[in-house]
Amino acid sequence: MKGRLLVSLILFSCSLMAQSRVYLADVEVNGLKHTRFHVVMNELDFAIGDSLDLIGLAAVLERNEQRLLSTGLFNLADFNIKHWDADKGEIGLSLEVKEAWYIYPAPIFELADRSFNVWWKEMNCDLDRVNYGIRVDHLNLTGRKDKFKIKFQQGYTRKYELEYLFPYLKGTWGLGVVASFAENKELGYLTSDNKVLFKKRPDEATVLRRFRTGLTATKRNSAYAFHTLRAEYNYNSVNDIVVKDWNPNYFPEGKDYIQFLRLMYVFKYNRTLFPAYPEGGYAYAVEVIKDGVGFGNFSNFSTAAEMEWYAMPAKRFIVGAKVKAKWNWTRNQIPYSNYQALGYGADVIRGYELYVIDGTDFAWLKTSARFALFDNNISLGKLMPVHAFNVLPVKFFLKFTAETGYANDKWYTANNPLNNQWLLGYGPGLDLLLYNNFLLSAEYNFNHLGEGALYYKSKFNF
Template sequence: MTTDQKIRMLLWKGLVAWMLATSFACARQAMEETARADSCFWIVRQLLFEGNKKTKEEILLRELALLPGDTLPVAHWQELLTRERNKLFNTDLFVTVEAWIAPDSATCGQLVDIHYRFRERWYVFPVFIFELADRNFSEWLYDRGADLSRTNYGMRYVQKNLRGRNERLELLFQQGFTRKYEFFYAFPYIDRNQRYGLELRTQFMRNRDIPYISQDNKLLYWRSESVNRERWNSEVRLRRREGFYLFHYLTLRYKREWVADSVLVLNPNYFTDPNNNLQRYWELQYDLVKDRRDIAVYPLRGERWGLRLIKYGIGGFSDVDAFSIRGEGERYWQLKGNWFADLSGSFRFFWTQAQPYSLARGLGYGEELPRGFQLYVMDGQHFFLLKTTLKYRFCDSSTYLRFMPLEEFRTFPLAFYGRLFFDHSYVSDKLLFYIDNRLANRWLYAYGAGIDFVTFYNVVLQAEIARNNLGETGFFFNIRGTF
């Protein structure tokens, strides 16, 4: 090896050694800084609330984990404060919730104050009702020809946050396709430790048009000039809250349903006893729910799961004897930037010797709706449903409308999302008393794309195009929200 080669070799080794030493020093410094940050805490001195003109502080404090005297890790304070802010927002009492720390440049061990600023909702809603009587907008539009006689109208009075304690009163007077009268009152907490809540509900409904059976996975209706069905339900529900995210519900419910003789002629299996047009029974229901979603109305992160057990028929005063187990789970992720994904699933098992049609619901009702099959019902005893969604957030903004006369309506939020989805489901029907129930006992799937608008007072507008494994393509619309 020549002298020049030796010199180059020494220089190369020196450069490599210097790079390794520098990298090690930088890594060590980064670890030390991380360790110092993880070991650095602030101490919460006090909580300051602003804008809760009606809401009591005890209701706010029930949602918070960071209280005076607690330590707050400097490295994670933004994440923890966002979590606290989301819990307050999910009470559904506020239009906006802001949270910050002062001073924001505090040193390790310093006392800090946590500030919360609220813009309360409008809590009194005497609302005029105009809603569809069918299962969803698409069924009403495509299968019922947008028939306006298949609508409900009336008045609903909603008083939220009664006494500033998040109590809720609802009174309903409804006419149209279904005549309905309802009373509901909810006490979020009935004990000093704010663990137990109570709900009371009673309702009466009357119909001339009723679905008496499903044929080819469509609901068939019977109509006459006289009343064909009357229902009266009453229930009391006890709620127990463990910590912040875990809930237990125990519900005792009484149901009384009468149908005209002609209904039993059309479908002898409508009730358990084909010779009795009055069915009465007690229900005992238990729910276990864990909810750690960031924003309940349109979650982007977090999870929710639940388990429900129902015993239909208690004691010797019930005309029904059945038992069901239902489970559900949801998981939401932020992938990167404005990309999000979610996965949700549900199942139900229903055991009975004789299932009346009045308890025959499988998929296609309420939230148990596979996308791409909005026009169908899949009745049966057991079902499984899995939904997958990929979302992209195009915008998320909030506009302050100064011209609005009421402060509670001046904040106008708007978020716009595009999404791709794929759903698959299965319904098991072993009793086989439905007519041409061709979508049961087979796997179903659908895929498509849609757009979502999330706006004022938790209203979500949805439009989508979907294609299912029956070879059908359709456009579907939906609107949901809370007051």
């Protein structure tokens, strides 16, 4: 927020004196070239016609600037008071934005393993475990914050994928579609010593094929509340050698395929400041998944809940905590292909990046303390030919994290010593956030086994 806004607020406060609230008469948005006006307004937690608290107005506008930046639609966002009428007690706001680059056509060169650290330390940087191809991501296809993704991939995993999400189909309702096909010549068929074991056929024929397609309906009740309902059909198959010789429990009942219809409901409420890399506020989410609706050979029912909280007790210093729990209501033995708990996606405990802990249920707690070493916008000028990237927002943090987690396993504990015990990981690290959406991390993490190692991570908020 520029200094002129603070000056305007001071003058405005003086002119109104006894008034504590003001009426928002209008909002003017400048700098929109592709994004629709209503998309911007939907991202704000106030609307034209609202009564706003004058004393807290500066904080409200700054919070909404951060919300706009974290959408990935804009590189710059700056509110100011356009006009005010002291007699009527009303104001008008102006918003200056600079749209981000929305189209990301890019060659694919990515690792097939769960993380760079697994590929580097466990797979000895094996280039055969690399995916290559081309993908195109458009974050704002028609200017309505609609996301389109298409992928053509070869290498370790041959994959073709198409996805489109239109968040404002009618009012606050949105609709999405997805279709994906993938196949592999190598399969992670079993977990032993909390490491995934991989195997190929001698003739290197395809051993795994996966297909999924689905529809997603979304509803946004406010700037903070999101509902998602998804119906998705899954059909995966393996070569018969997998269930005959490698792992008879890979799919249900020793079959060489798994087929089911999944219904999933997710509710998210997010009041964090700058959600892409939270600096304050809180959020929570609830997830309900039913696999095997109407037909198929797999049935399961699970629920999960997640909460997070952040605060800034001192300038540049941010503390946070995040907790998640998942419970599987189906207590029968689950096939190995669907028996994942800790070690995948966001459910990784620091210090255990090289391990997986399978189970029916799990819980974890993650805490962090971060200090901003650098936070500024860098003008690249003629060094950057793409206008949308001329200004580079950079944030650089020193951090310390401490995390704990537990996975409940009834079936495979004998060969996996980390199952059914509390894990503890901690360590220092550095975070570099570029363009408000690209996060690069370097961490030195320890675990309760006495192991310590350097880990590199990246995250793109598409």
